[in-house]
Amino acid sequence: MSQPFRHPDRGRVDRTRPLTFRFGDRTMTGFAGDTLASALLANGVHEVARSVNLGRPRGIVTAGVEEPSAVVQIEAPFPEPMLTATTVEVYDGLVAHPLRGQGWLAPEPDSARYDAVWAHCEVLVVGAGAAGIAAAADAAASTGDRVILVDERPPRPSEVPAGVRLLTRTTVVGYYDDNFLVAVQRRTNHLGAAAPLEQARERLWRIRAGRVVLATGAHERLIPFPDNDRPGIMLAGAALAYLRDYGVLVGRRALVYTNNDTAYRVADELRGAGVDVVVADTRADAPAADLPGARLSGVLGDRRVTGVRVAGRQLDVDAVLVTGGFSPVLHLYSQAGGRLRYDDGLGALLPDGCRQRVEVVGAAAGVGLPRCGPPPMPEPSDADGRTFVDLQRDVTIAEVRRATGAGLRSVEHVKRYTTAGTAHDQGKTSGLLTSATVAAALGSSAAEVGVTTFRPPYVPVSFATLAGRDRDDLFDAARLTPIHDWHLARGAPFENVGQWKRAWYYPRDGEDMAAAVTRECRAARTGVAMMDASTLGKIDVQGPDAGEFLDRLYTNVMSTLAIGAVRYGVMCRLDGMVFDDGTVARLTADRFLVTTTTGNAAAVLDWMEEWLQTEWPHLRVWCTSVTEQWATVALVGPGARGVLARVAPDLAVDVESFPFMRWRDATVAGLPARVFRISFSGELAYEINVATWHGYALWQALMTAGADAGITPYGTETMHVLRAEKGYPIVGQDTDGTVTPDDLGLGWAIRKSTKDFVGRRSLSRPDTARSDRKHLVGLLPDDPTLLLVEGAHIVGHTPLGPPPVPYLGHVTSSYPSVALGRTFALALVTSGRQRIGERLYATVNGTLIPVEVTSHVLYDPEGARRDG
Amino acid sequence: MMIITCPWCGPRNETEFHYGGEAGVAYPADPGVLSDEEWGRFLFVRSNPKGVLHERWSHNAGCRRWFSVHRDTVTHEVGPAR
Structure with missing residues (x-):
């Protein structure tokens, strides 16, 4: 049937x-x-x-x-x-x-949409029971007030007050500062496969409310007794809800087990629907009970309750309906910062004041709840290990007593020791039971023991809902250079640098990465090569005090820079550790162009603004980012001068006219350009800057002009190899926030004058001035084909011997080098500069690889190649 | 989510701002004359009260201006600098 x-x-x-x-x-x-x-x-x-x-x-x-x-x-x-x-x-x-316990996630991506929306209102009412509807009606009566009423259940036929925006199937899951609440609306879940794909399945509501009314009701509690987890045992109020809302009988013969008067209404209504009901009341003074002063001592049946032992008798029943009193639902109130107080008359926590504009009404405030004590606790017995407090976590009274027996007193500690209250339901029906069990074990009271902190979310929320549309391409913006499409067409894989997509290398037919990088490196060192360097951070620093300002932020002096000249610079944090490096070019007497590392551009601009606004507001300096205004192409290699001369016939490109670390305005490929003689490879190199919208044209013009010379585009991997051969550190790869300029071998970039710069005082602190700090050095593996792993630890001897093994440092960069004809690495090594020539060992896959310590500058240490 | 009032832009969500730590910790006029201990205190030691803290914020996603407020570290109530 x-x-x-x-x-x-x-x-x-x-x-x-x-x-x-x-x-x-x-x-x-x-x-x-x-x-x-x-x-x-x-x-x-x-x-x-x-x-x-x-x-x-x-x-x-x-x-x-x-x-x-x-x-x-x-x-x-x-x-x-x-x-x-x-x-x-x-x-x-x-x-x-x-x-x-746990379930399983779908193996394929969720095709449903999820979305988020903001809402603002004067009054937010949570819970559309009688108290909530009344509060919403009251609020809506005030002219002009926006009122939102939220209810977690499906729409009901009840009257919605005029002027109230009702959100059904919507659960408020978090209550944060300044009346900011987050709710999850389930819009199409109930439609199953018929859900329209264009409609968001769930919607996250972010609501800012002038005031909040919590009409969140109360949750009924269980009473602990042996085997109280058998199917067929449920809360009395739930049995009533199944009858009233769904027309469902939860059994034919029920025992109602209670410590309060609500049981009798349930019993009457179930009897009216044809259920045989026996009421056992734990209170001796319960005249309406069939069994007053009763204790439920045992349950019959295995996969379904078939009977009970109560008050010394055995009854055949197919349902046990329990009510151990009610706990007002104050999760959101507590999240809002509301205080709770224990009420002896109700055996429950009630709201006791909150700094936020929130009001609690109805059952959540204790209105209409029955008088009752805390749930009666059984005397310690053999059955304690079958008497459950938290069903989902399988926590029994025996386990809670084990926790208190181990010396735990705080209910927060008991929660973590037993895991009671940590499941998907966060102990909604069991929280006070755990407290009462702890109280009984300690000879204390539930009022003294209290309950664990309520934290968001009130109900489980799927990650898909929290992510909303911020998935895949929309998770994080991708920044593309104006030459991106060319890299794409050439089949370059991309490397993520912050939000930027940078071309990594340009494989030709059949080439793997190693082969492509070898070819690109060879072209840069022996012919001519070019790279899209548009992602480099660029900051325009202007004002009469700009030179003075840069002097305070860089370790070396910038105010003495001649117009037309460029200087390498290092910035430290206040603690003296390297923060960023780049170049500073003086454009006019009161205007500088500063370059930063690609990843740090925003941080450096923030750093400048912070100092200008908070410490040196009297300096007349203004900064703005021009990173995206300029496209930059690095033209590199012994053949670079010839290619530049071809595309910039009006520019004097000989060494005397255009020396190293100078910049010139010029027309390049018919485009207005600014050309810097800067090198990040040690080779003769020009960094050609044009307006962003001319970037693609410049790139193509250079490719054409350099075709005869075999001009070779190269990516970030080749750039890394070239700079590492020259010992140029990359901030964030060869540094980690614990490295000073001197550690990197950049002591020469620290000014000799005593004039202060940010971080200077820290460089003479005892620890930063030590001579045995970690220094950036080169490492050459004895086996010239063996590539060290970046991050590999370095030790002084083999075999390792007993721990602790003295740790000397780690590998920060490691590459094969066509110029050196072997592999090499950069590393931060304790007293590294004093160890040059020593043999150390790098750990690779558990084996110790012998390496020789060298200077960090491995290629062209005399700098003979920079002028071509 | 706190509402913080930017003196230039008005009340905005906390997510538009960047926290800048305790306010009123001035960069020393001449760090060179400080002892190691004094410099260390300037670098690393802050009052960290349970209660009202005078602190700096920057309206990063808005006007990019720095300003200071008083915030209660227990209740998160934010008020103007006093």
Whole structure:
């Protein structure tokens, strides 16, 4: 028989719309308006899961988000793990499975859309029960106030006050500073495969509210007794909800086990629907009870309750309906910074004041809740290991007592020791039970023990919802140079540098990366090569005090720079550690162009602004980023001068007219350009800057002009090899925020005068002035074909011997070099400069590789190649 | 999410701002005359109160100006610099 536990006429499900779904290996029917839980119960199915650690059969305990037990895996239409059967709405084609603990994620990407929206209102009401609707109506009566009413359940036929924006199937999950709340709206989940693809499946609401009214109700609590986790045992209020909302009988013969008066209303209504009910009340003074002063001491049945031992008798029942009192739902209130106080009369925590503009109404404020003490605790017994406090985490009274026995006093510590309250439900129905168990064990009170901190989110939220549209290409912006399409057409793979996409190398037919980089390096050292350097950070620094300002930020002096000249510069943080490096060019008396590393451009501009605004507001200096205004092409190699002469016939390119570390304005390939004689490879090189929109034209003109000479485009990998051969460090690769300029061999870039610069004082602190700091040095493996791994540790002897093994440093850069005819590495090594010529060992895959320490400048140490 | 009032742009979400630590820690006029201990204190030691802290913020995603506010480190209440 279909749906044998469906009452003939009660409930609000739509009996004209039957729905077919599958659970485990059974195909069943329900009605529109059912949850998976109500449809299962209508079919007489109570066992829906297994417990995570013990594998015990578990059933449905509640009718809402507080469900601690009925966790299922959705298989179709799209896999979703660990949903509560009490909140999944049934649709045609739903396929679900019982779960034991964790579920599984879909192997393919979720094709559904997720979205986010902002909302602002004068009043936000959370919870559309009677108290919430009344509060919303009150608020809407104030003219002009925007009122949003949020409710986690599907739409109900109840009256929505005029002027109120109602969001249903929407759960407020977090309450943050300044009345900022985050809610998740489930828009198409309940439609299953029929959900329209163009509609966002879930929407994240970010709501800023003038004031907040919390009408979040109360969660009923369990009472601990042996085997209180058997399928068929549920909260009394849930049994009532299944009857009223879904027309479902949770059993035919029920024991109601209570410590408060709400049980009698439940019993009456269930009896009216044809259920045999016996009420056992833990209170001796309970005149309406069938069994006053009763203790439930045992449960019969394995995968479904078949009977109970109560008050010395054995009763045949198929459901046990428990009410241990109610806990107002104050998660959001507590997240908002609200204080809680324990009320002895209600055996519950109540709101006790909050700095934010928030008000709690209805059951959440304790209104209408029954008087009752904390849940009665059983005397210690052999059954403690079967008496559950937290069903989802399989935490029993015995475990809580083990925690207090181990000396734990704080309920926060007990939570972490036992994991009680850490599951998907965050202990909504069990939190106060854990506190009461701790209190009983310590001879204290629930008021003194308190509850653990409530943290967002109130219910589990999928990462897809939090990510919204910020996925794939929209996760982070990609910055592309004006020459990007050319690199793409040439088949260059790209390297991410911050948000920039930089061409890595340009493989020709059949070439792997090593072959391409070898060819590109050879071209730069022996012929002519070019690179797109547009991503280099560029800052325009202007004003009468610009020179003085740069003197204060760079370790070397910039104010003495001649117009037309360029100087390499290093910046330190206040602690004396290298922050960035680059070049400074003087354009006019009061104007400088500063370059930074690609990754640090924004940080350097921020650094400049911070000093100008907060320490030196009297300096007349203004800075702006011009990174994206200029396209930059580095023209490199002994053949570079010839190619430049061809495209810039009006520019005198001989060494005397255009020496190293100078810049010139010129017309290059018919384009207005600024050419710098700067080299990051040690070779003769020009960095040609044109307006961004001319970048592609410049690149093509250079390719054409250099075709005869075999001009070779190269990428960032070749750039790295070339600079490393010359011992030029890369900030962030060869440094890590613990490296001073002197450590890098850049002591020459520190001014001799005593004039201060940022970080200078730190360089004479005892630790920074030590002679045995780590220095940047070169390493040559004895085996010239062996490539060290970047990050490899360096030690002084082999075999390692017993730990601790003295650690001397690590490899920061490592490449094969066509110019050196061998592999080489840069490394930070303790007292490195004093060790030049020594043999050390680098660890590679657990073996010790002998290496010789050398200067960090391995190629052209005398600098003979820079003029071509 | 806190609302912080930028003196130039008005009240904005916290995510538009960048935190700059305790305010009123001036860069020494002549770091060269400080002892190692005095310089170390300037570099590393801050008051870190449980309560109201005078602190710096920068409106990074807006006008890029630095300013200071008073913020309670317990309640996150933000008020103008006093």
